[in-house]
Amino acid sequence: MKFLMKPTLLLTFFALFLFTSCQDEVVDIIDPNEQETIVPGSRLANLMRSATSNDGSYDNILDNSDCFSIELPVTIILDGITITIEEADDLDELEDLLEELVDNEDFIDFVFPLTIILNDYTEIVIESLDQLEAYIDQCDNDEDVIECVDFQYPISFSVFNTEFQVIDTIVIESDQQLYAFLESLDDENAALLISLNFPVTLVYANGDTLVVNNNQELSDAIEAAEEDCDDDDPTLCDEDEIAQNLLECRWEIDDTNFNDFDDLYITFNANGGFVIEGAPGTANVTGNWDLQTTDIGVKLILSELTAFQEDLGGIWLIVECEEDELEIIKGDLELELDRDCETDFNCEVQDLAEDLLECYWIGVSNLFENITPQPFYFTANGEVYLGNANGSDETPTGTYDIAVTGSSIYLILDLGVPYEFLSGEWQLVECDDDRYEFINGDNYLVFEQECEDPSDVFECFSDFVITACDENNDIDDGKAIFNISANTIGTVDCVAPYTASFHETEADASSNINAIINTEEVLSASTVLYLRIEASNSEFEIYEVVLVVEDCEPNGCSELDVDNILMECSWFVTNYNGSDDLSIYQLDFNMDQELIITNTTDNSTITAGWSTFGGPDGVVVEFSNVNGSNIQAISGNWTVVECSGEILVFARENDQMVLERDCNTNNFCNEQDVLANLLECxxxxxxxxxxxxxxxxxxxxxxxxxxxxxxxxxxxxGNYSIQQGSALFLFIGGLDNTEVQDLGADWTVVECNSNRLELVSNNNILVLERECN
Known part of the structure; x- marks a missing residue:
């Protein structure tokens, strides 16, 4: 688009809007529900801000930029005619006029100056064509604008102080006012709570309205509108149409999050059941399905899956629906379903017979137990070999044949030990050039073609060096524990099949004798072990695994030791360069690397951060964001020079600091009090x-x-129990094979108060908060 500069009067800025607020008196109320407050930077606040941002796309026929709109009225010259665009409706007439002009040399010429309004309602006076084109060129749509839903005004917010008293009511009359109000929450009123007064009515681009009654409904409605947004023809998904589409064909799953379910196919049946096929290592998955229309859209309910229940089961919101494509979301998961109406069974006997003779095939079946699959080689004379490239010098494992019964194709296997369990007639149900899937009753057998030379496996490996710390610094034995399998073959991604074994001598590796049994915990001094890699054709190579023992804990504490010691109890700075002035401060180290510093003289608190890492002289503890008088002296990196269960001594250049542990600052973490609080709400x-x-x-x-x-x-x-031992334990059980099975574990209570419990089990963290409403 070409723009020609024309002189005109400078348009004045739009006057700043005013919030309407009212307050007759301070009103005491009950503590507002935390979930109903508007938290700056929260998901809801961001969605509301996106929904009320200035939509720069509505006038793209003028500027072709989503990042701003042009303030109306604006004067343009088109084909020698001076036109004033007074309001948004005039843009439709302009579009009709442009369609009638067939001369490609006809362009819109602006009369400058003019004013542009950015997505955040910032107004900028544009004096020239070059200045306007610069803003168009730098537009990258950073502002997340939701164009398909608006608020029905007026709406109002209640403002509470920290005493949970209503101190003001803010009335909002427009998108621009609401946007500015939400922006102000990030900078002002840090000590205030803001709550939206419900009900609130939303208006969709197609004219439909929706009444929402709480924050969650509002958040879901705006998010659903964002997912279903269509500038030209916004439509809502219809349950009957979706049901009809689901039944017409099968659907290919596209996992946009993790690719775990890519290339699977789901077929929806009219009886309310469905079948998922195509998952390697898993028989066809079955389950039940249903549709439900709600205020925020149509939901697809998948239940009673024979596999993948935790991931695929549950309630999915359909956020995009087209005849051949559906987009569904559940929490942070997102799937795309693409319709596949190819119903012809394109498997041919001749193709199967020819394909099996090419290269080798890796077999996968639900019947494999305690057997490492090896390549299958099919010969032209009906023999099957395992692990041999041509079968010239080996005895075949068995025979095979291909038969046709009616419209079905069968692979008939007759195999010896240890694959005799695969013998039988296998019906072909899916075929590609490099993949064939067969079933026999409830069992499946999948062959996937590999055409690389088995000897290519040796290109995946080289010698290894593994370093570990002396497992006990109190005993100078120079030994450490090595996980030799995880740090060698566990780091290699090799598609070619192989067999690995570890040996103490090269001769043993060459003869394949005296293999090391427990490769995950090898106690050894610095030495050399030998890794034997044997390809599927019985060729092998030997690689050195160099073990190096290091003294990683010169001061008697590992990083993990320091972490655990710091989080066990509270700590006090009893000595800072010979002074006890900082002893009034209580330090509580939380698992999320949050440090709570309490001034015990007035109970004021500071929230800071902490972390640990290995330094050249030992474990280093970093204190960050310590913003407080006097105590800020501990900020920075400190090396642990002495540690025990009760005391930690730190050094930093010319400074020295001593922390002493106090485990009597929290009397709530006992069995009786925790149980009493668990039962209350x-x-x-x-x-x-x-x-x-x-x-x-x-x-x-x-x-x-x-x-x-x-x-x-x-x-x-499920069930639970509490036990007091070296720590306080909360045992949760009976939730196996459910959607909440991860909650079942032997949890250690590491932080507790009357409204919050922080639990740890292995590497998992669970936080429970009490709800008494």
Whole structure:
């Protein structure tokens, strides 16, 4: 598009809008539900801000830029005619006029100056064509604008102070006011709580309205509108149309998150059942399906899956629906279903017979137990060899034949030990040039073609060097524990099949004798071991595995030791360069690397950070974001020079600091108090390894040690117990093979108060928060 500069009067800026607020008096109310407040930077706040951003796309016929709109009225010259665009409706007439002009030399010429309005409502006066083109060129659509849903105004917010009193009511009359209000939450009123007053009405681009009654409904509705947004023809998914489409053909799954379910096919049946096929190592998966229309859209419910229940089972929201494509979401998971109406069975007997003779085939079956699959070689005379490239010098493992019965094709196998369990008639159900899938009753057998030379496996390997720390620095034996398998073959991604074994001498490796049995815990001094890699054609190579023992803990504490010691109890700075001035500060180290510093004289707190890492002289503890008078002196990196269960001594250049442990600062972490609090209310698992995957469930602990987990329309029953030992333990069981089975574990209580429990099991972290409403 060409723009020609024309002089005109400078348009004035739009006057700043004013919030309407009212307050008659301070009103005491009950503590507002935390889930109903608007938290700056939260998912809901960001969605509301995106929905109220200035939509720069509506006038693209003028500027071809989504990053801003042009303030109306604006004067343009088109084909020698001066036109004033007074309002947005005039843009449709402009579009019709442009379609009627057939002369490609007709362009829109702007009369400058003019004003552009960015997505965040910033107004900029444009004086020239070059300046306008510069803003168009630098547009990269950074602002996340949701164009398909608007608020029906007015709406209002209640403002609470930290005493949970209503101190103001903010009335919002427009998108621009709401956007500015949300922006102000990031910078102002840090000590205030903001809550939207419901109900609130949303208006979709097609004119439909939706009334929402809480934050969750509002968040879901805006997010659904964003997913289903279509500038030209916004449509809502229809349950009957979706059901009809699902039944017409099978659908290919496209896993946009993790690629775990790519290339699987799901067939929906009219009786409410479905079948998933194409998963290597798994028989066809069955389950039940249903559709449900809700205020936020149509939901696809998958239940009772024979496999993948945790990942694929549950309630999916359909956010995009076309005749040949569906997009569904569940939490952070997103799947795309692509319709596949190719119904012809394109498997031919001749193709199967010819393909089997090419290269070798890796067999996968649900019948394989305690057997490492080897390549299958099929010969033209009907013989089957395992692990031999041509069968010239080996005895065949068995025979095969191909038969046709009616419209079905069968591979008939007659194999000897140890593959005799594969003998029988296998019906061909899926075929490609390099993959064939067969079934026999409830069992499956998949052959995948590999055409690389088996000897190519040796290109995957080389010599290895493994370093480990002396496993006990108190005993100078120079030995360490090595996981030799994980640090060698466990680091290699090789498609060619092979057999690996470890040996203490090269001669043993060459003869394949005296293999090391436990390769995950090898106690050894610095030495050389030998890795034998044997290809499927029995050729082998030997590689050196050099073990190096290092003294990694010169001061008697490993990084893990320091982490565990710091998180066990509270700590006090009893000595800082010979002074005890900092002893009034209590330091509590949390597992999420949060450091809570409490001034015990006035109970004021500071939230800082901490972390550990290995340094050249030992373990280093870093204190970060310590913003407080006096105590900020501990900021920075400190090397641990002495450690025990009760005291830690740090050094940093010319500074020295001593921390002493105090395990009597928290009297709540005992069996009786924890049990009493568990029984009082329900508990919400708000955090599991940093994710809110279980936040929609509640856990009810009963006095008979039964446990009920409820959420997403389902109930699960388990059990629990509490035991006081070297630590306080919460044992949760009985949830196996359920959607919440990860909650079942032997948990150690590492942090507790009357409203919050932080639990640890192996490398897993679970945070429970009490809900008494």
């Amino acid at each position: 329900v508990w919400v698992p708000v955090n599991y390894n940093g994710d809110d995957v279980f936040v929609n469930y509640v856990m009810q602990f009963n006095s008979d040690q039964s446990l009920i987990v409820e959420g997403n329309g389902m109930n699960f029953t």
